[in-house]
Amino acid sequence: AQKITQTQPGMFVQEKEAVTLDCTYDTSDPSYGLFWYKQPSSGEMIFLIYQGSYDQQNATEGRYSLNFQKARKSANLVISASQLGDSAMYFCAMREGPSGTYKYIFGTGTRLKVLA
């Protein structure tokens, strides 16, 4: 069974508009972490934002915010004021497992294209 689900294989957004990339997860661990990474065509994985399962507030990092809905097991990424340089693959990931033996599971990704 998929532990991380990204249902949007591709998304378009107009420059300067906001866009939401969906991510749902499945885990029975009470302690876990959720991440979003950006992967440009060059291949490097760029860390964007992190949300811990016990964090009370939604994480924000500049133009990125994570809409964490624990009961729904969703962790959507919101990018505000999209820029052309935001065009890339975006991966949602989950860290689970006991401390010291963490594993990271990645979703299938969403390709975002920002239009001028």
Add this chain to the structure above:
Amino acid sequence: GAVVSQHPSRVICKSGTSVKIECRSLDFQATTMFWYRQFPKQSLMLMATSNEGSKATYEQGVEKDKFLINHASLTLSTLTVTSAHPEDSSFYICSAREPHRQETQYFGPGTRLLVL
């Protein structure tokens, strides 16, 4: 953030040869490093978890004798693809985790392997 390097960035080899990929944490000590494989237009798949001074933990379906991992120091882990075949052609990415920052991992820039 912390810096992780990989070498080489690209490698082309003949079928049957072995290829070694290095992953280094440049400004921190990494007790744990991860090796991922990414096929074109697909997600990252964890191959193995490498712990300094001990044997690597391989994910189900990953051949230990095919993908040799050595984590000899706190700043270096190596992945050797032995007797490479064309189906081993892929993008290999390592990541490293700081001992006192369990919530995240830092990725290397990746290595593109092409086996002819």
